[in-house]
Amino acid sequence: MANSFTSARYATFNSISKAGGRLQKGAKGCVIEFFSFIYKHYETGKTYTQEQVNVMTAEQQKKINKIPFLKNYTVFNSQFIENIADLNLNIIDDLPEDKELEELQSFENFVSTIIAKGKLDLRFGIGSTAYYSPALDYVFMPEKKYFVSTSKYYSVLFHEIIHWTGNGQRLDRALAGHKDKESFSFEELIAEMGVMLNCLQYGIPSEFINSVCYLKSWTDHNSQDGERAIRNAFNESKKAKKYLENL
Numbered sequence: 001m002a003n004s005f006t007s008a009r010y011a012t013f014n015s016i017s018k019a020g021g022r023l024q025k026g027a028k029g030c031v032i033e034f035f036s037f038i039y040k041h042y043e044t045g046k047t048y049t050q051e052q053v054n055v056m057t058a059e060q061q062k063k064i065n066k067i068p069f070l071k072n073y074t075v076f077n078s079q080f081i082e083n084i085a086d087l088n089l090n091i092i093d094d095l096p097e098d099k100e101l102e103e104l105q106s107f108e109n110f111v112s113t114i115i116a117k118g119k120l121d122l123r124f125g126i127g128s129t130a131y132y133s134p135a136l137d138y139v140f141m142p143e144k145k146y147f148v149s150t151s152k153y154y155s156v157l158f159h160e161i162i163h164w165t166g167n168g169q170r171l172d173r174a175l176a177g178h179k180d181k182e183s184f185s186f187e188e189l190i191a192e193m194g195v196m197l198n199c200l201q202y203g204i205p206s207e208f209i210n211s212v213c214y215l216k217s218w219t220d221h222n223s224q225d226g227e228r229a230i231r232n233a234f235n236e237s238k239k240a241k242k243y244l245e246n247l
Contacts, residue, residue, distance in 0.1 A: 003077070010075035019087050027080035031072055038067045107154055107202045110244075111161075117247040120164060130156045132163035134175040139164055155195050155207040162194035163187065165240040173236065189215060189229060193237035 010032075016023060039048040042063050053064055078084055114120045121138035130141045139160045147153040166173030166187065173190070176183040196211045215230065 005077050005079050007078045009078040011078065012073055012075055016076065016081060020083075021081045021087055022083050023076060024080045024082055027076055029074040029076045031074055034071045034073060036069060038069055040065045040067060104150060104154070104202075104204075107204075110202070111157070114161065114244055114247055118244070120161065130160050132160045134163075134167060137164075137167055149206075151199070151204045151206045154202075154204055155199055155211070158198045159191045159195045161244070162191040162237065162240045165194075165243050166190070171236075171239060171243055186229065186233060189233035190236045190240065193230075193233050194240050197237060197241050 010030075011019075011021075013023070013029070037050065039050065039053045040046065041048070042065050048064065053061060056064070081087070111120075111122075115122055123138055123140050124143050125140065126146075127140065127142050128146075130139075132139050139157075141157055141160065144150075144153050147156070163175070165171050166175050173187065174183045175187060192211050192214050196208060199205065199207050199211075215233075
């Protein structure tokens with residue numbers, strides 16, 4: 001997403017070549033790490049798979065040396081393969097057809113719990129702006145049908161719910177609003193960090209890059225250096241997420 005690729009599939013140069021693929025001139029790869037273990041017998045040096053070790057007795061496992069290892073690979077996005085349409089790659093779909101609906105229902109269940117146990121006052125109506133009112137302690141949302149996508153709807157909803165956690169009777173963050181630009185910008189960072197954490201957890205990754213752009217814009221409005229502001233906001237957003245999960 002960060003590189004605006006249309007594909008989420010990668011392969012090494014060797015794998016692409018063996019499949020008969022050709023990389024575009026100037027294609028840049030990225031490094032990934034693969035971490036695993038090697039299982040060797042202390043006395044014989046024989047190597048075993050993890051599955052073989054799992055079925056051994058406790059006494060047999062005591063004679064096995066578990067050695068961690070790390071490998072690096074350079075992989076290329078499939079978008080860089082010039083003749084990908086001509087290759088027989090036998091690609092399996094990433095997600096089952098009903099996965100999104102199931103995860104959205106999990107989102108709805110989570111929100112329902114916050115309403116029931118956290119006494120969230122969530123109001124819907126006709127309007128173009130979603131907001132949290134610290135003075136009256138309620139979240140207002142335009143009705144779902146006015147959003148361009150379900151992912152947009154849920155990301156906006158959780159942005160406002162994270163604001164809601166900052167109320168004085170909850171996590172008691174500084175919710176000074178627009179009158180204090182410093183406080184307001186930091187609170188926006190917290191809320192959008194919370195959106196990223198919750199959307200990724202509940203299977204809505206499509207808003208990730210939008211959240212990154214939003215964070216960048218509000219980081220520029222904060223007097224802290226960017227890295228420190230993001231780190232501090234991330235800590236606060238984790239507290240907000242944990243508060244919601246504990247309800």
